[in-house]
Amino acid sequence: xxxxxxxxxxxxxxxxTIPESLWTHPxxxxxxxxxxxxxxxxxxxxxxxxxSMKKLEQxxxxxxxxxxxxALLEALGSPLxxxxxxxxxxxxxxxxxxxxxxxxxxxxxxxxxxxxxxxLFEFRQVPPNATGRPLLTLKKQTLTQLIKxxxxxxxxxxxxxxxxxxxxxxxxxxxxKNKPAVLVGGFPKGHFSEATLKLADEVARIDFQMLxxxxxxxxxxYEFERASSLPKxxxxxxxxxNL
Amino acid sequence: xxxxxxxxxxxxxxxxTIPESLWTHPxxxxxxxxxxxxxxxxxxxxxxxxxSMKKLEQxxxxxxxxxxxxALLEALGSPLxxxxxxxxxxxxxxxxxxxxxxxxxxxxxxxxxxxxxxxLFEFRQVPPNATGRPLLTLKKQTLTQLIKxxxxxxxxxxxxxxxxxxxxxxxxxxxxKNKPAVLVGGFPKGHFSEATLKLADEVARIDFQMLxxxxxxxxxxYEFERASSLPKxxxxxxxxxNL
Numbered sequence: 001x002x003x004x005x006x007x008x009x010x011x012x013x014x015x016x017t018i019p020e021s022l023w024t025h026p027x028x029x030x031x032x033x034x035x036x037x038x039x040x041x042x043x044x045x046x047x048x049x050x051x052s053m054k055k056l057e058q059x060x061x062x063x064x065x066x067x068x069x070x071a072l073l074e075a076l077g078s079p080l081x082x083x084x085x086x087x088x089x090x091x092x093x094x095x096x097x098x099x100x101x102x103x104x105x106x107x108x109x110x111x112x113x114x115x116x117x118x119x120l121f122e123f124r125q126v127p128p129n130a131t132g133r134p135l136l137t138l139k140k141q142t143l144t145q146l147i148k149x150x151x152x153x154x155x156x157x158x159x160x161x162x163x164x165x166x167x168x169x170x171x172x173x174x175x176x177k178n179k180p181a182v183l184v185g186g187f188p189k190g191h192f193s194e195a196t197l198k199l200a201d202e203v204a205r206i207d208f209q210m211l212x213x214x215x216x217x218x219x220x221x222y223e224f225e226r227a228s229s230l231p232k233x234x235x236x237x238x239x240x241x242n243l
Numbered sequence: 244x245x246x247x248x249x250x251x252x253x254x255x256x257x258x259x260t261i262p263e264s265l266w267t268h269p270x271x272x273x274x275x276x277x278x279x280x281x282x283x284x285x286x287x288x289x290x291x292x293x294x295s296m297k298k299l300e301q302x303x304x305x306x307x308x309x310x311x312x313x314a315l316l317e318a319l320g321s322p323l324x325x326x327x328x329x330x331x332x333x334x335x336x337x338x339x340x341x342x343x344x345x346x347x348x349x350x351x352x353x354x355x356x357x358x359x360x361x362x363l364f365e366f367r368q369v370p371p372n373a374t375g376r377p378l379l380t381l382k383k384q385t386l387t388q389l390i391k392x393x394x395x396x397x398x399x400x401x402x403x404x405x406x407x408x409x410x411x412x413x414x415x416x417x418x419x420k421n422k423p424a425v426l427v428g429g430f431p432k433g434h435f436s437e438a439t440l441k442l443a444d445e446v447a448r449i450d451f452q453m454l455x456x457x458x459x460x461x462x463x464x465y466e467f468e469r470a471s472s473l474p475k476x477x478x479x480x481x482x483x484x485n486l
Contacts, residue, residue, distance in 0.1 A: 110353035
């Protein structure tokens with residue numbers, strides 16, 4: 001049985017540095033000063049910058065680095081990733097794309113994760129002067145451009161505005177494809193944009209309520225493992241290394 | 244079909260306030276002073292207190308509040324919990340037991356979660372002066388006492404030292420029981436103690452490698468939902484409320 005690689009894209013994610021329109025906002029200048037950083041090098045975080053975010057466009061979809069943090073931890077720690085069968089991208093609402101090295105071990109601590117991502121936005125890769133493959137890279141890219149670059153054979157988007165279909169049915173279908181990709185929203189509220197929905201061959205609603213990004217990521221990866229009989233293979237293994 | 248409630252116990256969790264033996268450690272006194280708190284009201288956190296933890300007994304199993312944070316977010320946000328079919332306890336290595344209100348919405352931000360848990364250790368419930376049901380309660384209790392109190396009809400522990408069995412097989416089996424409980428380790432390294440293992444009717448190894456607590460919690464809950472046909476029921480629902 002061939003091993004299909006799943007491409008996971010956490011799309012339109014609520015991850016960005018503080019936008020220029022807020023650099024002079026009193027709460028932001030105060031915060032930046034206390035942290036000894038220019039706002040352009042600080043991640044927008046609703047936990048700390050809520051008051052200053054009110055006038056931002058689409059603000060309900062922004063300023064939640066914790067979503068990407070948890071989702072990446074779920075993805076990177078999964079057996080699927082450990083087997084080398086997962087490719088992980090984070091696309092942001094402002095059209096940056098982060099690629100995560102499958103071997104990256106990200107900080108579990110939120111503040112350390114935030115520092116890492118701030119460094120990533122500044123230097124476009126972390127560590128900034130990695131000699132080998134970096135842990136994370138970042139480039140300016142739209143989701144359309146990313147999909148064009150990856151060339152998946154089938155794109156499944158998970159969204160409550162899709163057609164009702166269990167996650168099991170949705171994922172077992174794409175697991176039979178040659179190069180499947182799954183899009184999971186990386187934002188706390190709202191829906192995918194029209195542009196994102198157009199990229200999908202199929203949009204599935206796996207629950208009548210919106211589930212949290214990290215939960216959907218965890219379950220989608222697990223269903224993909226199940227469709228590939230990975231859990232059975234891995235319990236019968238006694239040693240490390242790829243199967 | 245009857246709706247079985249799953250009891251989830253995150254056991255021997257790496258969650259505690261700074262132990263007395265470290266209160267006079269220079270790194271700890273400095274940290275406590277900077278945060279204007281007595282060390283007894285500060286959570287032990289390897290991200291910040293690594294150096295001072297070296298001489299602590301079983302230190303590799305301690306000081307990881309983030310594990311409980313992510314695991315609780317996975318559990319509380321799950322469809323199973325939203326249906327009122329999940330009871331959640333966190334047992335700590337030092338024998339405290341936290342009960343989580345199924346309706347609790349915990350902070351997504353790590354620092355706010357830590358503050359909440361510090362308050363919980365100080366006042367035994369949060370909010371401290373809740374008039375209705377609190378979000379979280381805490382009491383001194385061993386895992387043995389907790390299990391005696393809950394009286395589950397069957398206890399499944401998940402551990403890499405158990406017998407190889409897929410999570411699907413393990414969970415579909417307990418979903419047929421009257422009052423099943425599942426124990427997931429809330430620590431980063433090592434194994435359940437002998438005392439914990441004795442409480443289990445069955446110990447299953449669902450992967451040859453140790454998986455992270457939040458991943459196991461997410462997947463175990465999802466398998467329980469699958470065994471109860473909950474995903475199918477919920478995609479056919481168009482409105483809120485219990486099924």
